[in-house]
Amino acid sequence: MxxxxxxxxxxxxxxxxxxxxxxxxxxxxxxxxxxxxxxxxxxxxxxxxxxxxxxxxxxxxxxxxxxxxxxxxxxxxxxxxxxxxxxxxxxxxxxxxxxxxxxxxxxxxxxxxxxxxxxxxxxxxxxxxxxxxxxxxxxxxxxxxxxxxxxxxxxxxxxxxxxxPLDRSLQILDEDGTLLWEANLVEVSDLTDPDAGQYFDAVPTFHGLSREGDVTGKLIDGNYCTQDDYGNLVEKGVDLSGAIVLCRYGGIFRGLKIKGGQDLGAAGVLIYSDPIDDGTVTVENGYLPYPNGPARNPTSYGLIGSTEWGEDFADWIDKHVVAYLNLDSSVSGSRFRMSGSPLLAHFIRDTAEEIPHPTDSGRTLWDATQDDGPLFGLANVGPSALNEEALKIREMEIAAADNVGVSPLGSGSDYTVFLQRNGIASTNGGFGATVHDPVYHYHSVFDSERWQEIYGDPGFSRHIAVAKHLGLQTLRLASSLALPFNTTHYAYELESYLETAQGIADQASLDVHFKPLKQSIQAVQKASQALEEEKRTSLKDLQKIIDDWKKRHQRRHWLARTLKKGVRTLMRGVCSVKNALGRECLCHHGKAHRRSEAVLHKQDTEEDEILVGVLLHEGYECLLGHDSTLHPRRRVPVKRLIRVLKRIRAVNKKSSAFERAFISEDGIKDREWYKHLGVAPGKWLGYGATTFPALTEAITFEKNATLANYEVERLEKLLDKLEKRLKA
Structure with missing residues (x-):
């Protein structure tokens, strides 16, 4: 520019x-x-x-x-x-x-x-x-x-x-080994979508980090290959030893589909995207397949860079980072979805409510959390035609949100190392697809620029809304005197986490002593409320200092304006006399007056914001020396400002410590890399979040009351330490 x-x-x-x-x-x-x-x-x-x-x-x-x-x-x-x-x-x-x-x-x-x-x-x-x-x-x-x-x-x-892979193939053989069918493992495209047509073989079809081999076995339908699906097969007496398991994409992290089959002795796993999960946007429902329509045409290495970096600089991150905003896929549908730490839930929603809706001028970005896609079928197809299992998975995702509308974070993107290992409050979000949106060709060559411009976000209005939301959050976090963390909301969410764990324990008939943990949570709630009150009063005290300072300067400015007005009147009188006597009047006060008036007007309308900004961005020790011609700093109550700013700084440090308080160096059993005992990706979910994960999994998978009580004690100790930190 x-x-x-x-x-x-x-x-x-x-x-x-x-x-x-x-x-x-x-x-x-x-x-x-x-x-x-x-x-x-x-x-x-x-x-x-x-x-x-x-x-x-x-x-x-x-x-x-x-x-x-x-x-x-x-x-x-x-x-x-x-x-x-x-x-x-x-x-x-x-x-x-x-x-x-x-x-x-x-x-x-x-x-x-x-x-x-x-x-x-x-x-x-x-x-x-x-x-x-x-x-x-x-x-x-x-x-x-x-x-x-x-x-x-x-x-x-x-x-x-x-x-x-160097080479790969997928074939169906008859009993004597004769080839009956061979899969085309390359996504066929033409130049209707120029990117898909040019790079159709750039990323081969394979399972990342899989081993080489040539295996043959019976084919078994594993549905979504969740733990429940594998459990149902075992209950029915299905032997997976040496078998090839066919898994539908979705529901859980794809790596866990493979691990589940491996644990039961399977020789291989195939993962496919089932059109039945595409809702109403199918060829059978009257839509043409992509690239000529929005229906499905008959994966990536994730988290590596951020994980390596987060491990490399863990000590530096702990000292300097207060929050992490993540953006992975900004737009793949019409519904706005946000996940994040409970510390940031209100902040996420408040900022989204300040951003205009991307397509409806009368609504906000947050209102888009209720939006739906426009494609309901060329025939009048009702909900009964939609796959119940696919709908159930989507409903579970929606139900995970708290009462603010923000879901807890599991894994699946770069925030993982920040939140789950380093205890940094994080967020993630964007527009996702509903059952009535054009099919998003995830991990496909058809996940292309053309698809995005024609079907995903024509006009890129949703991209713009996401960028504004992300930027607004960044500016607020960087410039707010008090961090926009809501520790009280987090503290009360802990109680809902506990209620969930209690319900699971009751169903499993395990004798787990939750009372001490509940008392610790209630103590944290009380300490959090006191911290929020200290934040409120310290900011109020700061505002009073600013208001008092402003009033004094307004009185001084009024006097200056009155004197200048008198000088102007006098100069006009002098000029009138000179003109009457035929003498030239050279008056230069007009330009200077306009300049000073502009400065004074700007000062009047922005003094609050400017003073706070100087305090925040330049440091209060610079207050006396910055722009002294506009602001006579000698009358600024520096000592009072320093005292209140120290109070705000103490609140910020305690708020930042809240998320970190859940980090345990021992980590979660069987996956010690994850150290956050408040939330983690579910052991057999991968993407979805499990709250109080070590405790929940001791009940759900281990079915061990002794281990569950040990996890209760671990949480209790962390929370007691947090309470003391908040009250210090």
């Missing part, structure tokens, strides 16, 4: 003199560390200084040297997202395959790096900033964020274990 104010030269990272860490060559995964961090860490430490060059400047802002923050920054940001830029970005990144570890993955990372360098006026260093994980450059880049005074961006390269 021609009116952008150039930032100073980007931070130059030093060349490492330390010996390089030797790693076995493997599939590299390029991950932009900026993408994982900047939403909060960068925003909290660099604040809105990074946004200076990206907002159009007004004459007043140029004159005063002020940067936009608070409501002004929000308004400026919300004016930016638009359809053309959203489509342009989507076409840049979504029109070519970029499977993790491939050269295209690096190309995509570099493309995004260049966008950051351009948009934030970062001078590209002489050597492209792509660092091996573990190197001194990589460590320095992340650990210096909290001290940086200007933005910089880089790429970290990790080397996890990954694989892709």
């Amino acid at each position: 021609t009116d952008e104010k150039p930032l100073k030269q980007a931070l130059l990272l030093p060349v490492s003199t330390a010996p390089e860490i030797s790693r076995r060559p493997a599939w590299p995964v390029w991950r932009l560390a900026w993408l994982l961090l900047t939403l909060f860490i960068w925003g909290l430490h660099i604040n809105l200084r990074t946004l200076e060059g990206n907002f159009p400047e007004t004459i007043e802002s140029q004159r005063s040297g002020r940067r936009p923050f608070g409501r002004r920054a929000e308004e400026a940001f919300l004016s930016v997202p638009n359809a053309s830029s959203a489509i342009k970005a989507s076409r840049l990144f979504a029109t070519k395959p970029h499977l993790a570890g491939t050269p295209q993955d690096l190309t995509t990372a570099v493309d995004f790096l260049q966008i950051l360098q351009r948009e934030f006026n970062i001078t590209p260093p002489a050597v492209e900033p792509i660092f091996p994980a573990g190197s001194s450059e990589s460590q320095y880049a992340t650990r210096s964020i909290s001290k940086a005074i200007r933005p910089y961006a880089w790429i970290d390269t990790y080397y996890p274990i990954m694989n892709t």
Whole structure:
């Protein structure tokens, strides 16, 4: 943009003199560390200084040297997202395959790096900033964020274990081994969808991280291959030893479908997407298949980059990160869905209620949580024609939401390491499909830019709404004096978690002593209410200081205006006399007056926000020296401000500690990588969340009262420690 104010030269990272860490060559995964961090860490430490060059400047802002923050920054940001830029970005990144570890993955990372360098006026260093994980450059880049005074961006390269197939086939043979049928494992397409047509074989059909082999066995229908489905087969006497299990996609994490078959002795597992799950949008219901219609045409390596990075910098994350906003698939249907930590549930909803609905001007983005797709069939097909099992799975997802409308987080995206291992309050969301939306071709070559522009989100209005919501949350988290965490809501959600566990224990007829845990939860509820009250009163006290300060300055400004008005009247009189005597009157006060009036008007309307912004972004120690010509700082009650700001800071630290309080170094039994005892992906769900997971699974799977009581004690100790922290 021609009116952008150039930032100073980007931070130059030093060349490492330390010996390089030797790693076995493997599939590299390029991950932009900026993408994982900047939403909060960068925003909290660099604040809105990074946004200076990206907002159009007004004459007043140029004159005063002020940067936009608070409501002004929000308004400026919300004016930016638009359809053309959203489509342009989507076409840049979504029109070519970029499977993790491939050269295209690096190309995509570099493309995004260049966008950051351009948009934030970062001078590209002489050597492209792509660092091996573990190197001194990589460590320095992340650990210096909290001290940086200007933005910089880089790429970290990790080397996890990954694989892709050299060859694969799927055949049906008769008893003597004669070939009866062979599956086409390549998705056939033409140039109707140019991306699908060009890259139809770019990502082969295979199970990630599966072993090589050639197996033959009887075919067994496993339905969704959930634990219940496998249990039903065992009850019916079906022997899975050496069998090939056929699994419908959906319901649970696909990896658990394979593990369930493996545990019962199966030789292989096939996963397919069943058109019966597509609701009313089927060929039988009158719709053409894609690419000529919205019906289904007759997967990816996930979490690797974020997990590696989250493990690598766990100590730094614990010290500097307060929250993590995740965005995976922003639009695949018409219904807005949000999941997150209970700490952020109200914040998620409140900000969504401030964003306009993408297609209905009379509603909000949050209202889209009730939206449905437009495709009900060319024939009048009622709900009875929909698959009951598929509907049940969707209803379970909806029922998981709390009374605010936000569901707990399980797994399935990059927030996993932040929440489940490091105890960072996180969110995830976007628009998902209903049974009446065009079929979303997940993990398919037809999950393409063309599908998105024609069926997924024509006009990209939903993409714009998601971008605005994400940006508004980021600005609020970065600029709010008090973190928008609701510890009381979380504390009461814990009681509902306990009630769920009690119900499961009663059904299992296990003698579990829940009373001490309930008492600990109630103590945390009481401490949380006291913390919320301290937040409210400290902010109220701060506002009183600001109001008192403003009133004093308004009186002073009134006096200044009165004097200036008198001077103007006197000067006009002098000019009248001079003109009557035929003498020229050179009066220059008009221009100066207009300038001073503009400054005073701006000061009157924005003093509250500006003072808070200065306190937040510049630090209260800078208050006396900043723009002293406009604000006589000597009369600002600095000591009172410092006292109240310390109170707010203490509240923030306690609020941030709430999520971390559920982290246990011992983790969850049989999957110790997960350390959050409040919520985790279900052991046999994968995506879906299980609350009080170690306790719930001790009852559900182990059916062990001794183990369940041990888990009750673990939770009780964590909660008692949290209560003391909140009351300190």
